[in-house]
Amino acid sequence: MKLVTAIIKPFKLDEVREALSAIGVTGITVTEVKGFGRQKGHTELYRGAEYVVDFLPKVKIEAAIKSEMLDQVIEAIEKSANTGKIGDGKIFVFELEQVIRIRTGETGAEAL
Amino acid sequence: MKKLFTIIALFGALSLAGLTAHAQDKPTEKPVATAPAASAAAAPAAAPATQTAAPAPTPNKGDVSWMLTSTALVLMMSVPALALFYGGMVRSKNMLSMLMQVFVVFSLVSVLWCVYGYSLAFTEGNAFIGGFDRLFLNGTFDAMKGEFAMAATFSKATPIPELVFVAFQATFAAITCCLILGAFAERAKFSAVLIFMVLWFTFAYAPIAHMVWFWPGPDAYTAANVVDATNAKAGLLWQWGALDFAGGTVVHINAGIAGIVGAYLIGKRVGYGKEAMSPHNLTMTMIGAALLWTGWFGFNAGSALEAGNSAALAFMNTYLATACAVLSWMFGEWLFKGKPSMLGAASGAVAGLVAITPAAGNVGIPGAFVIGIAAGLVCLWGVNGLKKMLGADDSLDVFGVHAVGGVLGALLTGVFNAQSLGGPGLVTDWVTGKVASNPIIDQVWIQAQAVGVTIIWSGIVAFIAYKIADLLVGLRVSEEEEREGLDVSSHGETAYHL
Secondary structure: OEEEEEEEOHHHHHHHHHHHHHOOOOOOEEEEEEEOOOOOOEEEEEOOEEEEEOOEEEEEEEEEEOHHHHHHHHHHHHHHHOOOOOOOEEEEEEEOOOOEOOOOOOEHHHHO | OHHHHHHHHHHHHHHHHHHHHHHHHHHHOOOOOOOOOOOOOOOHHHOOHHHOOOOOOOOOHHHHHHHHHHHHHHHHHHHHHHHHHHHHHOOHHHHHHHHHHHHHHHHHHHHHHHHHHHHHHHOOOOOOOOOOOOHHHOOOEEOOOOEEOEEOOOOOOOOEEHHHHHHHHHHHHHHHHHHHHHHHOOOEOHHHHHHHHHHHHHHHHHHHHHHHHOOOOHHHOOOHHHHHHHHHOOOHHHHHOOOOOOOHHHHHHHHHHHHHHHHHHHOOOOOOOOOOOOOOOHHHHHHHHHHHHHHHHHHHHHHHOOOOHHHHHHHHHHHHHHHHHHHHHHHHHHHHHOOOOHHHHHHHHHHHHHHHOOOOOOOOHHHHHHHHHHHHHHHHHHOOHHHHHHOOOOOOOHHHHHHHHHHHHHHHHHHHOOHHHOOOOEEEEOOOOEEEOOOHHHHHHHHHHHHHHHHHHHHHHHHHHHHHHHHHHOOEOOHHHHHHOHHHHHHOOOOOOO
16 A cells, blocks of 8 residues: 655645546645745735745645556646646655454555 | 832822812912902913903803714714724734723823823913813813803904813813824734823823913903003914914824834844734724824814804814825825725825815915825825835834824914915904914924924923833833733733634
């Protein structure tokens, strides 16, 4: 099993969710986050005071999937989150040791 | 805190002593026979109408209605407008402290106004300060006879109840003190703020208001031979001929100077220039600015004291100059800083309102255009280039907007008052009501002197008042409290639970 974490532009969230549902991903977790990368921040000017805003708002999604779905999932996220402009985000893939469904106690791929 | 309560108790005791003393003096008050319907303060109530030959004119209901409305509008300018305008510009951890300071200072000064402030500002005394005839508003209403004292307006035989004038002017005193709060926002100790306000109100606001606005009223000018004696009873700057329709000197320069002195003495906010101190809610700042604009019609057009031509002129000028300043600030910012900002537009509105205040009923439409456009650009410089030169952390730009805009407005009032530039001119002879224009250079020089007196007086009083507050309780909170935010550390509350 794999855990896929992707940082995307906030307004792309719905498209990514739809793309993942379409290929059979049954659930994702979404977090609003801030960060910086190559996109850099912007400046804000309040009367005479100028502030550099380094951290930009992004959305982090996490999906636990079966290993054989990995390529499909990566492709789905890549396509749906892509705008072609700097700041589209990144996808991180982790090995996932164990999954347990709390309600039933099922484990492994059954629990996904 | 103990010290603070001792001071408050002391003030209370003094005021009560004053009242008792005054109650005994009352029968000796001299009636002003020549001013049957009274005047702004020349012992109005002391001359019961029945003792004079001519029956006292009754107030015009239109005038009274307008003045009551104006008074409520000015109250709206402070609570809520100024509180929201300022509150939106501080960080969210200091929101309640800003609201609280405006709310409480407004109330505090209103009480002091009725205890002794009105008497000091608007009764006859010397050229610098009034007397104690109206302590606790004594004499404004005779309960036994059911008679109300009358106050003068700017037309002969056109009085309004003195209590209306008291209330109207109370809101001016209170909002002036509230304006100062923006200069040391986010770090001042609440008790120090209250001590400072009591002192500054007493020794700066009341005398300046007396110097600029106190005069015996038009009815006192009965014949050519009393003119000099009557003039001599007025405040110093009134005698000099300074024009200040609604408070360019008394309100804005006065507050702006007290603010910048405070910003220097209290010191910069922790992290100033290093950490971001962005406004936490510009929506509220916009609501505040919009309510200020609305309320300012009471402030400026109400300063005509009558619902007539002068009020109409002041109203239109207030409307127009503000809109001009919104545009000029915005275009200036767009041009020099890259983007037209909401905060810029709101600040432009306030800059325009400030600058048109002394001019409101003293200039014509051409004056409103020029003053408005100039205010937006000059105050934009006031919060940028000038602010950097001064090097003080005037948190919400009280100096850059109010002092700078006030000086600009006061000087340009001297220019655009001239009838040749579309202004209404000024009354040169109160006996006949003759209107003429002073040479522009002369009037501007008079205006500049009035500005100078206000700057020096307010600056010195503010400096001493801050030092006294510092000695008694200390001016600012500890660094730890400041980092935590004044809402929690000073008031034990949090503005937002989201």
